[in-house]
Amino acid sequence: MENVLTVKNLKTYYPVNKGPNKFVKALDDLSFTIKKNQTLGVVGESGCGKSTLAKTLMGLEKRTGGDIFFGDKSFDDISSKERYGNIQMVFQDPLDSLNPRKKAWQIIADPLLINSNVSKDEALKKAKELMELVGLRPEGAHKYPHMFSGGQRQRLGIARALILNPKVLILDEPVSALDVSIQAQILNLLKDLQKKMGLSYIFISHDLSVVNYIADEILVMYLGKVSEYGPAEQVFKTPHHPYTKTLLKSAHISNNDEIKNFPKLKDAELPSPLNPPSGCSFHTRCPLATEECEKALPPLRDESGTLVRCIL
Amino acid sequence: MSVIFVSHDLSVVKDITDRIQVMYAGEIIETGLTDLVIKSPKHPYTKGLLDSIPSFQTTKNKELFSISGIVPDLNQRPKGCQFYARCFNKQDDCNIVTPKIANIDDRDVRCIHTL
Numbered sequence: 001m002e003n004v005l006t007v008k009n010l011k012t013y014y015p016v017n018k019g020p021n022k023f024v025k026a027l028d029d030l031s032f033t034i035k036k037n038q039t040l041g042v043v044g045e046s047g048c049g050k051s052t053l054a055k056t057l058m059g060l061e062k063r064t065g066g067d068i069f070f071g072d073k074s075f076d077d078i079s080s081k082e083r084y085g086n087i088q089m090v091f092q093d094p095l096d097s098l099n100p101r102k103k104a105w106q107i108i109a110d111p112l113l114i115n116s117n118v119s120k121d122e123a124l125k126k127a128k129e130l131m132e133l134v135g136l137r138p139e140g141a142h143k144y145p146h147m148f149s150g151g152q153r154q155r156l157g158i159a160r161a162l163i164l165n166p167k168v169l170i171l172d173e174p175v176s177a178l179d180v181s182i183q184a185q186i187l188n189l190l191k192d193l194q195k196k197m198g199l200s201y202i203f204i205s206h207d208l209s210v211v212n213y214i215a216d217e218i219l220v221m222y223l224g225k226v227s228e229y230g231p232a233e234q235v236f237k238t239p240h241h242p243y244t245k246t247l248l249k250s251a252h253i254s255n256n257d258e259i260k261n262f263p264k265l266k267d268a269e270l271p272s273p274l275n276p277p278s279g280c281s282f283h284t285r286c287p288l289a290t291e292e293c294e295k296a297l298p299p300l301r302d303e304s305g306t307l308v309r310c311i312l
Numbered sequence: 313m314s315v316i317f318v319s320h321d322l323s324v325v326k327d328i329t330d331r332i333q334v335m336y337a338g339e340i341i342e343t344g345l346t347d348l349v350i351k352s353p354k355h356p357y358t359k360g361l362l363d364s365i366p367s368f369q370t371t372k373n374k375e376l377f378s379i380s381g382i383v384p385d386l387n388q389r390p391k392g393c394q395f396y397a398r399c400f401n402k403q404d405d406c407n408i409v410t411p412k413i414a415n416i417d418d419r420d421v422r423c424i425h426t427l
Contacts, residue, residue: 149382179320184364184378191375209323213366213376236368252327253368 002071003033004167004200005057005087010066012049012056016274023064024273026052028224030066032217034168037194039201041215041232043208043247047270049224050204054172057202058089070167081115088161092173094153098145104131105141108159115164130159135189151182155189162193170202175210187214208251212236220244223273223281230306240308242286263287280310288312322365326350334358337383337394344419354416354426356401393423401425 010030013023026049034040042050055061057068059080068075070086078086088111091097098107108130109123118126128138134155136148145153154174161169171190175183187210193199205211211218211232218235220228220243228241237256239245245262248254265285271277277284283293292311300307319325325332326346333343334357342355353359363377370376381398384390390397392407399406403425413422 151382180322180361180364181379182382184366184376185380187366188375188378209366209368209370212368213370213372252323255368 001035003069004036004071005034005202006067006069007032007057008067008069010053010056010068011064012052012061013064018274022274025224025276026273027056027063030221030224030226032219032226032229034200034202034217036167036200037198038217039194039203039215041211041218042202042204042221043206043211043218044221044227045270046206047223047273048221050221051172052224053221054089054170054202054204057087057170059083084111084115084166085164086166087168087170088164088166089170089172090154090157090161090174093177094150094157095145097157098153100145103142103144104136104148104156107145107156108163111160112163126163127159130163131155133162133193134159135185149182150178151185154178154182154186158186158189158193162197165197166199168200168202170204172204173206174203176205176207183210190214208236208247209253212253220247223271223276225281226300226307226309227282228306228308229300230303234304234306240303240306241310242288242312243282322350322361334361337389338386339394339422340413340420341395341422342419348417349419352417354419354421355395355423356399356427357395359427360398360400401427 008031010027012027013025016022016024032040042053044050052061056063105124105127108127112118112123112126128141131138131141136152136155148156175186178186194201203211203214215232217230218232219226220241222243227243228235228239235244236248239248245259246265248259249262254260264287266287267285271284279294279296280298283289298309298311300309317325317329329346331344332346332349334341334355336357342349342353342358349358350362353362360379364379366376379398384394390407392409393411396402396407406424409424411422411424413420416426
């Protein structure tokens with residue numbers, strides 16, 4: 001199957017004031033691919049670079065290095081209009097990400113009105129079609145965001161993301177602001193839309209049971225780098241990286257005894273991304289770390305189809 | 313120290329609380345020892361919440377259980393049970409009789425047809 005999105009050695013650095021060559025390496029040498037109809041789950045603590053990844057792929061943040069390909073076309077060779085026809089994003093907070101002064105249909109139709117020459121009537125018609133697609137009544141087209149419930153607002157956000165018919169949807173914590181009953185409705189909707197439209201998802205979340213339910217592949221990030229990347233079944237059932245094991249242990253969801261009894265972290269705090277630890281950046285917290293771990297950054301090694309950045 | 317922990321994340325609530333109080337539309341609908349309520353919920357809303365959480369055992373291609381609909385408009389409260397419209401276990405008298413909180417199986421529940 002062809003790759004809808006290919007990311008190669010992606011780097012996004014933020015300059016800081018502490019000196020000319022000081023950077024926060026929010027994304028450092030990230031590589032992955034996504035196929036049609038597939039979902040990549042991205043997990044990791046706050047500050048590990050999940051949202052920078054989303055912004056960089058959308059072009060909202062400029063990358064420092066590496067390549068992004070949509071199909072076989074490079075990010076730099078296509079216009080932003082064409083890019084937005086390929087990739088769209090759904091944000092975490094459904095109310096903050098909707099303009100309170102615009103009506104539902106305007107919010108949904110805006111990407112279409114900006115990126116194509118459709119008439120207002122056509123845009124309204126298309127917006128209503130999308131409202132139906134995401135399970136909203138089209139009669140609500142002239143209502144404002146505050147008149148919708150949390151779950152309905154997230155449906156509006158999804159409709160807006162779909163109006164340009166993208167191939168890839170970035171979902172940045174799309175259900176964390178919703179209560180569990182509504183969360184289940186939105187997850188069912190996302191699965192349904194994926195099947196109908198052949199969409200690929202990048203699903204960013206800190207909720208491992210949600211990611212396990214929706215993702216085909218998992219990317220575990222730590223301080224801007226890949227810790228573990230592979231099929232969801234493997235990464236969550238037989239994790240290799242101590243960080244993945246720690247995440248699974250703290251989520252209390254695994255029945256695996258090795259994970260349940262996995263030793264505690266040496267240090268609860270995430271180290272400053274400004275001065276990341278030498279060698280393996282996880283060694284300051286890793287309960288299994290040896291002296292060797294401080295010396296060099298471990299390369300990604302292949303464990304029957306899963307990539308793991310750990311020498312142990 | 314005593315803690316009142318307000319959250320919609322049941323997996324966290326399950327881990328750190330002794331007692332749990334489930335609220336719906338401004339009312340307490342089930343309250344009791346956390347283990348008991350999570351293991352054998354008596355109110356259909358509590359059960360619905362618990363069933364909506366994907367677990368590691370959830371089959372990927374199966375649709376998640378979800379409570380249809382949304383909370384009622386608090387300015388125009390419905391008659392009878394506030395959860396009636398969304399309940400999978402509703403019966404004819406549920407939208408007539410306003411349920412009172414009552415002790416059943418070692419916890420308090422606001423439902424006239426408990427599970």
